[in-house]
Amino acid sequence: MQMFEQSYAIKRLPDQFFAKLGKRVQELAEAGHDVINLGQGNPDLPTADHIVKALQKAAENPINHKYSPFQGFPYFRQAVADFYKREYGVDLNPDEEVALMIGSKIGLFEVSLCLLNPGDTALVPNPGYPDYLSGVALANAKHEFMPLHAENGFLPDYDTIPDAVLDKAKLMFLNYPNNPTAGVATQEFFDDTVALAKKHNIFVVHDFAYGAIGYDGVKQPSFLGSAGAKDVGIEMYTLSKTYNMAGWRVAFAVGNKSAIKTINLLQDHLFTSLFGAIQEAATAAISGDLSYVQELVDIYERRRNVLVESLRGIGWEVEAPKGTFFAWFKVPEGYTSKEFADLLLEKAHVVVADGSGFGSLGEGYVRFGLLDSEERLREAAERIGNLGIFAKKQIY
Numbered sequence: 087m088q089m090f091e092q093s094y095a096i097k098r099l100p101d102q103f104f105a106k107l108g109k110r111v112q113e114l115a116e117a118g119h120d121v122i123n124l125g126q127g128n129p130d131l132p133t134a135d136h137i138v139k140a141l142q143k144a145a146e147n148p149i150n151h152k153y154s155p156f157q158g159f160p161y162f163r164q165a166v167a168d169f170y171k172r173e174y175g176v177d178l179n180p181d182e183e184v185a186l187m188i189g190s191k192i193g194l195f196e197v198s199l200c201l202l203n204p205g206d207t208a209l210v211p212n213p214g215y216p217d218y219l220s221g222v223a224l225a226n227a228k229h230e231f232m233p234l235h236a237e238n239g240f241l242p243d244y245d246t247i248p249d250a251v252l253d254k255a256k257l258m259f260l261n262y263p264n265n266p267t268a269g270v271a272t273q274e275f276f277d278d279t280v281a282l283a284k285k286h287n288i289f290v291v292h293d294f295a296y297g298a299i300g301y302d303g304v305k306q307p308s309f310l311g312s313a314g315a316k317d318v319g320i321e322m323y324t325l326s327k328t329y330n331m332a333g334w335r336v337a338f339a340v341g342n343k344s345a346i347k348t349i350n351l352l353q354d355h356l357f358t359s360l361f362g363a364i365q366e367a368a369t370a371a372i373s374g375d376l377s378y379v380q381e382l383v384d385i386y387e388r389r390r391n392v393l394v395e396s397l398r399g400i401g402w403e404v405e406a407p408k409g410t411f412f413a414w415f416k417v418p419e420g421y422t423s424k425e426f427a428d429l430l431l432e433k434a435h436v437v438v439a440d441g442s443g444f445g446s447l448g449e450g451y452v453r454f455g456l457l458d459s460e461e462r463l464r465e466a467a468e469r470i471g472n473l474g475i476f477a478k479k480q481i482y
């Protein structure tokens with residue numbers, strides 16, 4: 087077979103850090119080990135029944151067998167606008183301020199392709215969701231990292247970013263509640279972000295993938311809830327996490343008209359729109375009584391409590407996450423993130439994500455997903471306890 091050389095764009099893509107982990111997990115499972123996999127961000131519970139039913143019904147409607155209209159069906163965009171009004175008090179024009187997407191992963195790439203020229207600079211969180219970097223690399227742009235430190239609640243401290251960096255930055259990616267750190271933002275932080283973006287002419291992309299998943303009764307703020315946010319940015323909202331719909335591939339971006347128009351233009355070239363039946367089901371998901379979403383958040387909160395209490399019980403002094411379905415824990419002294427994650431994998435058959443896969447400042451941490459039952463989380467903690475590492479109280 088003749089080998090064809092990859093394009094420069096593909097060669098620029100960073101390594102898919104977590105693809106390798108999946109292989110090792112599979113090997114252990116195939117060897118008959120009972121692996122508790124808390125390493126990924128794939129929701130473990132099924133999509134709510136009424137959403138599945140809406141898809142089934144919609145799949146029978148021949149209108150959905152055709153190409154759906156460019157930019158999607160107006161009823162879905164209207165449902166998005168209604169959702170934002172109800173949830174966040176934000177007014178959106180469904181025709182100009184909403185773009186429908188086949189998941190936010192592709193949306194994040196699209197934003198970079200839409201707004202960055204070769205050589206431009208994007209601000210990217212460290213640690214952070216790795217795909218921001220991939221989109222920036224595909225656009226042949228550069229990135230500067232915004233450090234996220236525990237002592238600042240894993241929010242970037244804008245005062246420490248040099249003016250020269252802020253002045254050259256064209257785009258900024260933010261994500262709260264945050265993957266991987268589980269840090270959360272306040273509306274005041276977003277107010278400051280708007281002011282900074284205006285001052286330095288930076289376009290803000292707020293990835294709100296875990297927007298609904300906040301704990302201890304605290305509702306997580308939308309970036310668009312800050313005055314002037316629509317002047318400087320967009321928010322991306324996926325149904326993957328909040329609605330257990332990761333496999334369905336449906337998300338939307340809302341906010342700045344000119345950016346939404348550009349995203350829609352790119353999408354008109356890439357694909358017409360989402361499968362109509364998915365648009366109907368997604369409309370069912372975000373409309374009407376959303377108490378089932380709170381029930382899901384309550385499940386994650388109970389799991390969080392079980393995991394944190396069980397780990398503290400074995401002598402690991404961990405911090406409870408405030409949002410997302412992740413927990414970001416400091417590894418015990420004497421281990422790197424990779425060494426510790428490998429130890430848990432090989433000796434306890436518990437999979438966690440090595441924090442350094444999320445950037446250099448992820449070193450020293452591992453990420454647990456709250457994506458198995460309370461019983462399994464308790465068992466994971468017990469197995470880790472049996473390794474005997476935490477016999478002595480940890481001093482950080």
Ligand SMILES: Cc1ncc(COP(=O)(O)O)c(C=O)c1O
Nearest residue numbers: 127189190191215265295324326
């Ligand atoms: C922070 C963050 N953004 C975006 C995504 C992508 O979500 P999707 O493509 O399923 O909408 C994920 C998924 O893990 C994520 O954690």
